[in-house]
Amino acid sequence: MTDTGNTSEPNALPPPQRRIRFTRETGAAAAIAVVLIAGAALGAGGTRLAQNWQPRSVMLLQPVPIDKMTERSPVAIKGEVAEIFGNKFVVQDGSGRALVDTGPRGEDRILVAKGETVTVQGRFDSGIMHADVLAHADGRNEAFGPPDRGPRGPKGPKDGPGARADRGPPPPPPPRADRDGPDDDDPPPPPPPR
Numbered sequence: 001m002t003d004t005g006n007t008s009e010p011n012a013l014p015p016p017q018r019r020i021r022f023t024r025e026t027g028a029a030a031a032i033a034v035v036l037i038a039g040a041a042l043g044a045g046g047t048r049l050a051q052n053w054q055p056r057s058v059m060l061l062q063p064v065p066i067d068k069m070t071e072r073s074p075v076a077i078k079g080e081v082a083e084i085f086g087n088k089f090v091v092q093d094g095s096g097r098a099l100v101d102t103g104p105r106g107e108d109r110i111l112v113a114k115g116e117t118v119t120v121q122g123r124f125d126s127g128i129m130h131a132d133v134l135a136h137a138d139g140r141n142e143a144f145g146p147p148d149r150g151p152r153g154p155k156g157p158k159d160g161p162g163a164r165a166d167r168g169p170p171p172p173p174p175p176r177a178d179r180d181g182p183d184d185d186d187p188p189p190p191p192p193p194r
Contacts, residue, residue, distance in 0.1 A: 060076075060121070061074060061075065061076035061121055062076060063076045063077050063078035063119055064076065064077065065077075065093060065094070065095035065096070066079065066091070066092070066093050066095050066096040066097065066098045067095040067096040068095070069098065069124045069129070070124065071124060071125060071126070072123070072124070072125050073123070073124055074121075074122070074123055075121070075122070075123070075124050075129070076119060076120065076121040076122075077091060077093065077098060077119070077120055077129065078091075078093065078117070078118070078119040078120075079091040079092050079093035079098075079117070079118070080092055080093070080115060080116070080117050080118075081112045081113065081114055081115060081116045081117075081118060082097060082114070083114070084112065084114060086107065087101065087102045087103065087104075087106035087107045087109075087111075088100060088101050088102065088106075089102075089111070089112055091118065091120060091129075098124075098129050099127070099128050099129065100120050100122075100128075100129045100131050101128050101129065101130050101131065102131045102134070102142075102144050103130065103131070103144050105143075105144045106131070106144060111134060111142060112134070112136075116136065116137065117137045118134060118135065118136055118137070119134075119135040120133070120134055120135075121133040121135075122144075131144045132144055
């Protein structure tokens with residue numbers, strides 16, 4: 001017979017489990033912590049949005065002679081437009097000439113006229129003046145710089161910066177008169193198997 005009630009080994013009890021008790025005070029502290037964390041996140045996001053909506057600040061510089069420009073420095077020049085090449089143009093004064101690049105914001109626009117006196121402010125780098133602000137003699141000003149951040153980000157529409165919705169696919173190439181057969185432009189057949 002076995003005596004189950006009288007053994008020399010003590011019965012092992014599981015360790016007591018510690019119960020986490022939520023009281024009103026701990027619930028209120030947790031709610032306050034959640035509100036503070038959410039407020040900080042929303043505040044940071046709101047600050048970022050506000051910074052993007054603020055107008056860019058522009059430091060106005062006094063124009064210097066073109067031959068006194070230094071590499072990789074902000075500078076302003078004033079002179080007469082000598083030549084125009086799309087979104088680039090040449091400004092000349094009594095000391096020399098400088099090529100001014102207006103970047104992607106200057107494309108497909110008539111910005112200056114030959115012989116017009118302009119003041120350009122921007123950065124001189126690698127022999128090219130990269131325009132930030134263009135001031136005309138009549139008081140008009142044009143701002144250049146980083147590209148617009150539209151609904152698809154800084155690169156613009158899906159098909160590139162020059163893509164427009166009203167343009168369809170490119171037209172097919174015209175038929176060639178020098179073709180001998182229907183498949184002249186097809187690649188040669190693969191070699192026979194060995």
